[in-house]
Amino acid sequence: MKLYSFPGAPNPRRVLIFAAEKNIALDIINVDLMGGEIKKPDFLAKNPSGKIPVLELEDATCIAESVAISRYLEAFHPEPNLFGETALETAMIEMHHRHIEMELHTAIGAAWVNGPVVASMGIIRPIEAMRERGDRNARSYYERLDRELASREYIAGDRFTVADISATCMIDFAGAMVNLEPDAGLTHLKAWRDRIGQRASVIANPISG
Ligand SMILES: N[C@@H](CCC(=O)N[C@@H](CS)C(=O)NCC(=O)O)C(=O)O
Structure with a gap:
């Protein structure tokens, strides 16, 4: 493939x-x-x-x-399972994953496409108010994640799933390319990122390529 x-x-x-x-x-x-x-x-x-x-x-x-x-x-390749085993677990992973995609990815995407890097490529005309709103929404989502990760180890529960992959890829991109590194004070979010960053799959596929 x-x-x-x-x-x-x-x-x-x-x-x-x-x-x-x-x-x-x-x-x-x-x-x-x-x-x-x-x-x-x-x-x-x-x-x-x-x-x-x-x-x-x-x-x-x-x-x-x-x-x-x-x-x-x-x-x-069903193993290891990353989308859920039971009806309830599958639904919970889907819920958290959709929140990550539709809220966090959308916010970071808005900050990115209206930010200086894309503007310098001359592809689209940036709208500063959209960049600011994306920035604000992304930071507010980071705070939400920090609160949620205070009581569980992973985005969708007590084990690593596809939702962790989507969240880490977007947050790493936001830090590297969109000037949206999460604040160091968000300690639960940081502990989660450190945990994810130790996985062989993530080490083998760094954000820098
Ligand atoms: N929802 C799509 C998003 C794909 C996407 O936006 N890919 C980016 C690269 S990370 C891309 O191709 N950008 C080029 C463009 O939009 O012109 C997915 O999950 O695959």
């Missing part, structure tokens, strides 16, 4: 860490993200959204969206 990726990009990194947890070997193809390769017809035929990651199967079927790819991998 081929994975279209880019070193350090947060969404492909979610899949790389997920696959590493399950010891799944992927054939990594790094696209020319800056050169606009993923907006050209050849790549749009693989993913009409023009984004990575994309998983290409042996028969050339392409799966986009990091969660869809991860679910596919989990179906074929």
Whole structure:
């Protein structure tokens, strides 16, 4: 299986860490993200959204969206389970994962696309009020996570799941590229990040690529 990726990009990194947890070997193809390769017809035929990651199967079927790819991998490699075992656990992981994606990822994404790095690429016109709101919402979500992680070890409960992968990839990206490193005073969030950072799957797939 081929994975279209880019070193350090947060969404492909979610899949790389997920696959590493399950010891799944992927054939990594790094696209020319800056050169606009993923907006050209050849790549749009693989993913009409023009984004990575994309998983290409042996028969050339392409799966986009990091969660869809991860679910596919989990179906074929169920161990270790990362999406939930029982009905209740699956629902709880899904709930926390959706909160991370729809609230934290959205906030960091707004701060990123309206921030100085994207502005310097001249791709879109930044809106400062959107950057400020994304920044505020991300920091407020960090505080929420810090409160939640005071009473449990992982994002969705007492074990490592896909929700931890999505959260760590986005927070690492926010710290490295969006000037949104969590405050050092958020000690429960920091302890969680240190815990996640010790995993072999995360060490093997650093944010810097
Ligand atoms: N919801 C998608 C997001 C994919 C995404 O935004 N990927 C980024 C790289 S981390 C990308 O391709 N950006 C290029 C662009 O949007 O033009 C997923 O989870 O896979």
